[in-house]
Amino acid sequence: MxxxxxxxxxxxxxxxxxxxxxxxxxxxxxxxxxxxxxxxxxxxxxxxxxxxxxxxxxxxxxxxxxxxxxxxIYFSAWEEDYSKEPLISIVGKIDKHIGNNFSGNEDLKKLSK
Incomplete structure (x- = not known):
C-alpha cells in the first residue's frame, strides 16, 4: 500500500x-x-x-x-479539475505568473525568447 x-x-x-x-x-x-x-x-x-x-x-x-x-509555471490539472473550460485555468495561471514576475518591457522581451 x-x-x-x-x-x-x-x-x-x-x-x-x-x-x-x-x-x-x-x-x-x-x-x-x-x-x-x-x-x-x-x-x-x-x-x-x-x-x-x-x-x-x-x-x-x-x-x-x-x-x-x-x-x-506549475499547473496541476488534477487540482484545476473543477473548471468546465481547462484552457481558462491554464491561461489564468500564465497571466498570474506574468503579473507576479514581469513588470517592464525588458522583462517581457526576455520572456518571449
Missing amino acids: IVKNKEIVIERDDIFANDVLDREGLIDNLSKIISTTTDPFVLSIDADWGAGKTTFVRLLKAHLEKEYEIQS
Whole structure:
C-alpha cells in the first residue's frame, strides 16, 4: 500500500536537502536537456499514484529556476479539475505568473525568447 506523505519543503538554497528519494542526478540531467533544447518537445512523467510525480516536478521547477534561470509555471490539472473550460485555468495561471514576475518591457522581451 502506498501512503501519501506530506509535501517536502524545497529550500531555495539547497533544493535537494529534503529529497529522500535521491532524485538530484536525474533532475540535473533532465535540466541540462531542457536548457539546451531549442525545439519544442513534450515531456511525460508517468508513475503510480503516490510515487512522487508531483514532488519530482516541483524539484525540477525549482532547479530550472535556480540553476538555469528558466521560468516555469506549475499547473496541476488534477487540482484545476473543477473548471468546465481547462484552457481558462491554464491561461489564468500564465497571466498570474506574468503579473507576479514581469513588470517592464525588458522583462517581457526576455520572456518571449
